[in-house]
Amino acid sequence: MSLPSFLPLLITGVTGVPGYSAFQYFHSKYPNHVVGIRPVRYWPLREKGIIPLDIEDHKGLAALMKQKRFKSVLNGAGSCALKSCEMNPVLAYRVNVQSALNIVEVISSHDIRLIHLSTDLVFPGKSEGLYTEEDAVSPVTMYGKTMAIAEEIIMLKNPAAAIFRISLPMGSSVNGHAGAIDWILSRFKKNNPATLYFDEVRSPFYCEDFNEVTEQALGNKIRGIYHLGSHRHLSLYQIGQIVNKVGGYAPHLLKGCMRKEAGPMPPRAGNVTMNNKKLIQALGTDPFRKWPYLEHHVPGGRDWHYDRPSHWIFHPEQIHKCLYRIPVAC
Template sequence: MRQPSDLRLPLLITGLAGVPGYNAFAYFRKRLGDSVLAIRPHRNWRLTGPGILACDTDDEAGMDALWDEHRFQSVLSFAGSCHLKACELDPQMAERINVQGTRNVARNAARYNARMIHLSSDLVFAGRSGGNYSEADEPDPVTVYGKTMVVGEQEVQDICPAACVLRISLPMGPSFNGHAGAIDWIESRFAKNKPATLYFDEVRTPTYVDCMNRLYDRLLRRSEAGLFHAGGPRAMSLYEIAQVINRVGGYNPKMLKGCPRIEAGPMPPRAGNVTMNSDKLCAVFGEQVFAPWPNQHHLIPEHRTWHHQRNGDTGSPERVVELLT
């Protein structure tokens, strides 16, 4: 194993507008300063600041020029379009960003022999087998997004075999625009006293972004390659996740609505139980690398009206940040 000082710099982070990239940039920039750069799409012109550059990953010439200028030695490949409906309506856009963009990052990582960590998704699975997916299970995505993520994974492994590919679930943390992540979107509805409808039967394995950042830090210093599942140890339905946010945030419990996926309509298609088994990743470190989300046993919903029971705790948005991100 490499020593901690062996993180190879400079480090590039793609996908700054998303939850993983936004939080990883803050984490690594604080620790490594100007040796860390991040890119955001040109269209996200409001996302500016020290170390932030505008470059689209699907711009082959632009990406080549960026790498030639900075000669990155490590890259966190987090760019992608995960908006399910947008991908269904515009498959070419999904292919351009999730496949072509990923290919450009992998090609440059191989060109400069850079350490590469690439993020994929649990939505490469349909959720028809009861969850607990391992890396040996065959992907069977039900969405355009999931299909392009499968292709992107293969692009990385073909072009940059030394890369580490992580399939993640829901990273629980803030986003730049306040609605890109699971917590942000759900909380934005409740904060405006607007209803939010979540599914009883879409089940995920969420993770705290702090746990993910520490994982990236450790993996960047190591040489593990190939595919790993990186889901948390606690399975939560989308409805249960919203219950926790509603109660911890002190929001109106009547604003949370729930239904099975079949009642949501055909667009976009929804996966079922896509919980992941992350034993392979934990075995690398000889320990559980993720705290369960939520990390307090009393915040695990026990039934569908659990969030109505406040037990004298009024909750607040500050508590959401403190306990859930």
């Protein structure tokens, strides 16, 4: 069987939820043709196919490109730590902008397909949400600002690239406390409260759908900016309700508040839900399943997670079966 034209594939940002999920998916499918890079300091991540290389290492990156002769790059490198980026703008620029610049410079003299991951947080939020790709960006955080700059650089220097503005990827993290689900779980597991916002609304998606979309996009010629998120829009508080109830954790551990009640640091966006019609049209199919997949896992009010029907199974294992992946049966 012939291999896809986008191989060999380089995946950056494998310490993040979408990058790690993509690496596991592609490496298991094409084990000798996929390489992931992780920061040198991140020594706990030792898996076959992942090599230590800082994306800021321009010389090392160029040498790897020459050695492996990559045909495509999925660039998921960067930092989405809102407070860290806000407190250290220089660091935010280095990891979110300079890393993207390094990638486009290294591949500039080669015919290499590039897909770059950006964020819905390039938008400030509006009451109705449903941002389109034509809407002007106006980020309220340093993270969002640096990601918007990276978008501009890539579109200028590599107009054939595809940029996916993603929302919340629902999958497991490398360290067990990054990403939406794992951060919430890290609080509940220790019997610590988690405070989440009523008025920050996102478009969470299953990483399984993300991986399939990425594979399709690597193999075709779509270019420009596309919004990648599922059809179900949820507040951070609602996401917390789902994790709390499905996992069987104490309901009182979940706290909710409005963004303005949480203080100014870091600033938070509002309703940044995205319209994904452009991507669906470009792919010729609708790949997105709603998160959560099961309708009875969708909150019906602010106290919904206190109701524990006797016929339900409430256990952390259910999170792995139903929230990390699309359930076969729960």
